Structure formats: structure tokens, C-alpha cells
Amino acid sequence: MPKKLDYRTVWSDARNMFAADKDAIVAIAGFFIFLTAWISGFLVPPLMIDTLENADTAVATLSSYFEVHWPILLPSMMVTMYGSLSLYVLLSGRTLAKVGDVLGVAAALFAPYLVASLLVGWATLAGFFLLVIPGLYLSGRFALLPAVIAGDSRRGMHASVLRTWNVTRNCGWAILILMLFVALAVRLASGIVGGAVDAVSQSIAGEVGIPILQSGVSALFVTVEAVAFILMLAAVNRQLSAQTPHQ
Numbered sequence: 001m002p003k004k005l006d007y008r009t010v011w012s013d014a015r016n017m018f019a020a021d022k023d024a025i026v027a028i029a030g031f032f033i034f035l036t037a038w039i040s041g042f043l044v045p046p047l048m049i050d051t052l053e054n055a056d057t058a059v060a061t062l063s064s065y066f067e068v069h070w071p072i073l074l075p076s077m078m079v080t081m082y083g084s085l086s087l088y089v090l091l092s093g094r095t096l097a098k099v100g101d102v103l104g105v106a107a108a109l110f111a112p113y114l115v116a117s118l119l120v121g122w123a124t125l126a127g128f129f130l131l132v133i134p135g136l137y138l139s140g141r142f143a144l145l146p147a148v149i150a151g152d153s154r155r156g157m158h159a160s161v162l163r164t165w166n167v168t169r170n171c172g173w174a175i176l177i178l179m180l181f182v183a184l185a186v187r188l189a190s191g192i193v194g195g196a197v198d199a200v201s202q203s204i205a206g207e208v209g210i211p212i213l214q215s216g217v218s219a220l221f222v223t224v225e226a227v228a229f230i231l232m233l234a235a236v237n238r239q240l241s242a243q244t245p246h247q
Contacts, residue, residue, distance in 0.1 A: 003243045005174040005236065013235035017091050018227075024090055024099050029227050032083020037219035040076040042212055044069045078114075082106060084230060085113055088150035091234040106150075112157040113149050120145055120161065140176035141168045147237035167240045175236060182228050190221035 018025060047065050066073060086106040089096075096102050120142045128135030145164045149155070155163060168175060197217045201209035 003170050003240055005171045005178075005239065007178065009239055010178065010232060010235045013238060014231040017234060018231055021090055024102070025087060025227060027099060028083055028086050028090065028102070029223050032086065033080055033226050034219050034223040036076050036079045036083070037222040038216050040072050041215035041218050041222075044072050080226075081114065081117070082110055084226060085110060085146055085150060087227070087230045088146045088234060091230070092147070092151040093238075109149055112160070113146060116145060116149065116157045116161055136176055137172050140172035140174075140179070141165060143175050143179060143233055144168055144237045144240070147234050148241075151237065151241075167237065167244045169244075171240060175233075178232060178236070179229065182232055183225065186221060186225040186228060190218070190225075194218060194221070 047062070086102055089106045089109070090099075090102045094105065096105065120138075124135055124138040124142060126135075127138045142161075142164055144167055145160065148164045148167065149160045152160075194214070194217055197214055198209060201214055204210065
């Protein structure tokens with residue numbers, strides 16, 4: 001029988017997971033995602049790509065941006081990835097008494113997770129550059145990789161990638177649609193609130209606004225989006241893993 005992703009069950013499970021571990025989720029996300037995004041957002045200007053029609057120009061702009069700001073961007077990315085993995089560990093169903101235990105497990109899993117993410121990321125990026133559709137499809141198929149790695153540390157990196165591919169079989173597009181819906185909802189709210197905060201800041205301090213406040217609001221929505229993604233994908237992994245035999 002083909003696997004099926006029930007969005008209502010995903011939403012219900014995600015909501016229950018947040019309610020069960022709200023304090024730990026807020027603590028981990030606040031320290032590793034919010035503070036990192038706030039500091040880096042205050043120190044580094046936003047990336048501006050005028051057009052995506054010319055892939056070479058877009059890549060050159062991205063490369064130049066990272067080359068200039070990598071001393072801030074790279075550590076920020078590492079800390080955010082570690083914080084995100086810690087949240088996946090927290091939501092994996094492991095019996096862990098303290099937040100420190102969660103962070104310890106995430107630290108042990110971080111190196112294989114980083115390598116696996118880079119490999120999968122390059123494959124997905126290649127799909128986007130060759131044709132957009134394969135890149136979108138691979139985004140959905142590999143979205144559960146951190147949840148799979150966090151759920152069973154006995155698997156090696158290769159086995160985790162294969163398990164992810166098996167768990168998401170026949171559901172890649174459904175997962176992608178869910179991810180796009182979450183991103184659209186959060187970014188719509190971010191645009192409305194961020195625009196209001198920018199307007200108020202500029203009315204108080206002039207054209208420059210109040211950067212520390214504006215970057216803080218931006219970081220808040222980055223955190224909300226990250227936590228929403230993690231909760232939803234953890235719930236998706238639970239649902240689809242239950243329908244996928246272990247090999």
C-alpha cells in the first residue's frame with residue numbers, strides 16, 4: 001500500500017510535541033538560533049541578488065558575499081545547524097532527562113550530520129542548476145535527513161541517507177508543499193511585522209532606523225520559521241517512518 005502523508009496528523013503531532021517540550025525548545029532555539037541570527041543580522045548586511053535568470057551572475061554574487069562575510073557567516077551557520085540538530089534530538093523520542101543530555105547527543109552526531117548535509121546539499125543544488133524541478137524534488141526527498149539522523153545514532157552516515165530516501169518515497173512532493181506552506185505563512189507574517197517595525201524605527205531615528213531592533217525582529221521570525229520547520233518535519237518523519245519497514 002502506497003505511503004500517504006496526512007497533513008492534519010502532522011499539524012496535531014507538531015503541536016503536541018511543542019506543548020510537551022515547550023521550555024526546552026524555547027531555550028535551545030533562543031540560544032542557538034535566535035541569538036545567532038540576531039548577532040549575525042546586526043553585523044552582516046542582507047544578501048541582495050537582483051535576478052536569478054543568470055545562474056552565473058547569481059553564483060558570483062553569492063560567492064562574493066560569502067567571501068567577504070565568511071568570518072561571521074560560517075560560525076553562525078555551524079551554531080544554527082547544531083541548535084537545529086539539538087531540537088531534532090529533543091523531538092526524536094529519546095529518553096533524555098536534561099537539556100544537557102540533548103546537547104551531548106547532538107554534539108556526538110554533529111560531524112556525520114554535517115558531512116551528510118553537505119553531500120545532500122550539493123546534490124540538491126546541482127538539481128536546481130540543471131533543472132529547477134529536480135532540485136525541488138530532492139529538497140522534499142532529503143528534508144527529513146536531520147530527523148532520521150537524530151532518531152537513531154547507530155546508523156552510519158550512508159545508512160541515514162538511504163533511510164531518508166526510503167522514508168520519503170512517494171511523498172517528496174507532499175513534503176515540499178508542506179515546507180513551502182510553512183515558509184510562505186511565516187514570511188508573510190514577517191513581512192507585515194517587519195515592515196511595521198521598520199516604519200516606526202525610521203520615524204523615530206530617521207532613514208537608518210534602529211538596526212539592533214530591526215535585526216532582532218528579523219531574527220525572531222528566522223527562529224519561528226526554523227522551529228516550525230523542525231516541528232513539522234519531525235512529525236512527518238514519525239508518520240512516514242511508521243509506514244516504512246526497517247531494512
